[in-house]
Amino acid sequence: MDLKSISVFFALMLWQSADSEMLTSVDPPTNLQVIDPGYLGPLRMCWQAPTSLANKKLCVRYMLSYCNVNSTNCKRVITKQLEYTDGFNFNEEIIVKVRTLVKDQCKSAMELQSDWVEIIYRPPLEGHADSKVKDLQCIVYNLEYMECLWQDGMAVPQTINYTLYYWHEDLEQTMQCNNYIKHHGRTVGCHFQSDDLIEFTDFNICINGSLEMEPVRPAYFTLQLQDLVKAAAPAEVKLTLSSADTISIQWEPPAGKIKPHCLKYELQFRGKSSDWEAKVISEGVTSTTLNVTTNTIYCVHVRAAVNMFCADDSFWSDWSSVHCLTVRSEGGDNVTIQLNVAKLVVLIALMSITLILTLSTIYCWIRWKRLIAKKKLNRLLNDNIKDIKKCIHIDY
Numbered sequence: 001m002d003l004k005s006i007s008v009f010f011a012l013m014l015w016q017s018a019d020s021e022m023l024t025s026v027d028p029p030t031n032l033q034v035i036d037p038g039y040l041g042p043l044r045m046c047w048q049a050p051t052s053l054a055n056k057k058l059c060v061r062y063m064l065s066y067c068n069v070n071s072t073n074c075k076r077v078i079t080k081q082l083e084y085t086d087g088f089n090f091n092e093e094i095i096v097k098v099r100t101l102v103k104d105q106c107k108s109a110m111e112l113q114s115d116w117v118e119i120i121y122r123p124p125l126e127g128h129a130d131s132k133v134k135d136l137q138c139i140v141y142n143l144e145y146m147e148c149l150w151q152d153g154m155a156v157p158q159t160i161n162y163t164l165y166y167w168h169e170d171l172e173q174t175m176q177c178n179n180y181i182k183h184h185g186r187t188v189g190c191h192f193q194s195d196d197l198i199e200f201t202d203f204n205i206c207i208n209g210s211l212e213m214e215p216v217r218p219a220y221f222t223l224q225l226q227d228l229v230k231a232a233a234p235a236e237v238k239l240t241l242s243s244a245d246t247i248s249i250q251w252e253p254p255a256g257k258i259k260p261h262c263l264k265y266e267l268q269f270r271g272k273s274s275d276w277e278a279k280v281i282s283e284g285v286t287s288t289t290l291n292v293t294t295n296t297i298y299c300v301h302v303r304a305a306v307n308m309f310c311a312d313d314s315f316w317s318d319w320s321s322v323h324c325l326t327v328r329s330e331g332g333d334n335v336t337i338q339l340n341v342a343k344l345v346v347l348i349a350l351m352s353i354t355l356i357l358t359l360s361t362i363y364c365w366i367r368w369k370r371l372i373a374k375k376k377l378n379r380l381l382n383d384n385i386k387d388i389k390k391c392i393h394i395d396y
């Protein structure tokens with residue numbers, strides 16, 4: 001006797017002692033159905049209790065198992081209800097199985113299981129397989145808007161026009177994209193407004209279309225938008241020389257809806273004519289220092305991404321603009337001293353020039369005044385001599 005038959009034997013003994021009725025087997029549920037509410041992913045699975053269990057005071061539960069037909073890891077759920085809803089991948093056929101589990105009391109370890117009943121659900125998969133779009137790439141920019149771009153199917157003429165439908169739990173019905181991204185008049189992507197950006201729940205997408213009266217094979221995608229965020233570049237990167245051989249660097253988190261504690265950073269720096277080197281920045285920190293050598297230009301840029309505490313995945317932001325600082329010889333203090341000496345020299349030179357100019361102006365003015373005075377005197381003397389001569393002439 002194997003273990004299973006032993007447990008069945010004990011179960012029977014228990015049942016016989018608790019209830020005079022003998023329960024040797026249990027029937028599977030009936031009328032298993034899979035219902036598509038039209039939300040591009042969620043399916044409602046429902047069934048009915050086996051009639052043989054009606055009016056019996058037993059602990060009845062159901063075990064569900066469901067997955068795509070060729071998948072090896074099916075989900076298993078045990079429930080007392082007669083229905084269950086979950087999200088599915090509609091790109092392949094789906095298999096749903098259910099069986100009855102019965103105990104005489106819920107606390108008891110002895111349990112009878114029925115056979116499985118199963119159903120295969122075929123999502124709408126019309127059209128030729130090669131007409132289906134190839135990968136969809138979606139990016140949520142700084143939690144402000146989302147852009148999704150797709151690649152044409154392998155065997156489609158240039159006249160194909162794809163259409164995108166989407167659904168998430170805040171929508172009462174499936175919506176069509178209302179802002180297509182176009183290339184040469186054909187739809188190649190969709191732009192989603194911030195109202196549609198819902199995180200931590202399935203965001204279902206179906207891309208289908210039609211091609212000369214023939215349907216295009218729909219492609220289904222289920223996204224988690226919090227894992228597709230690309231932050232804006234960090235702002236206001238500031239470099240200061242904090243001592244003779246240390247630069248301190250500070251920056252601001254990108255403005256927007258991403259919480260600062262959800263961001264991580266990466267910094268790259270390079271000295272004169274060397275390659276970019278990465279510097280690891282601890283989580284949540286927005287400053288760091290660099291050990292430097294003198295007489296070199298140091299340049300730095302920073303980028304940001306959502307960290308592992310807030311999402312499973314993310315994209316790096318673009319790099320901030322490059323900021324540079326020249327580290328002069330002799331280090332920080334000496335640089336300022338040299339600067340002050342230079343200023344002093346310039347100041348003294350300026351003052352001397354001003355003084356010389358002023359003195360020479362005064363000198364010239366005085367010379368000129370003297371000249372004028374001298375000329376006046378000469379004229380006066382000349383006139384007087386003439387008058388005297390006249391007088392003398394008359395006297396003669």
Ligand SMILES: *[C@@H]1O[C@H](CO)[C@@H](O)[C@H](O)[C@H]1NC(C)=O
Nearest residue numbers: 068069070071091092093094
């Ligand atoms: C599932 O596997 C079978 C063979 O194992 C194969 O013929 C069939 O095409 C597969 N279906 C899908 C959707 O990949």
Ligand SMILES: *[C@@H]1O[C@H](CO)[C@@H](O)[C@H](O)[C@H]1NC(C)=O
Nearest residue numbers: 158159160161162185186187
């Ligand atoms: C694609 O659809 C757009 C808008 O619906 C339309 O303006 C355009 O002519 C279509 N292109 C083709 C090639 O059918």
Ligand SMILES: *[C@@H]1O[C@H](CO)[C@@H](O)[C@H](O)[C@H]1NC(C)=O
Nearest residue numbers: 165174206208209210215218
């Ligand atoms: C594309 O999919 C949507 C959503 O499932 C559906 O309403 C629409 O009829 C489909 N269009 C075509 C041409 O199959």
Ligand SMILES: *[C@@H]1O[C@H](CO)[C@@H](O)[C@H](O)[C@H]1NC(C)=O
Nearest residue numbers: 245246247279289290291292
């Ligand atoms: C920078 O210099 C300080 C002190 O001189 C030293 O403790 C630190 O390890 C240095 N850091 C790096 C990255 O070289």
Ligand SMILES: *[C@@H]1O[C@H](CO)[C@@H](O)[C@H](O)[C@H]1NC(C)=O
Nearest residue numbers: 244329330331332333334335
């Ligand atoms: C400034 O330069 C002198 C040598 O010219 C050096 O001895 C001194 O340590 C320097 N000061 C600093 C702060 O680097």
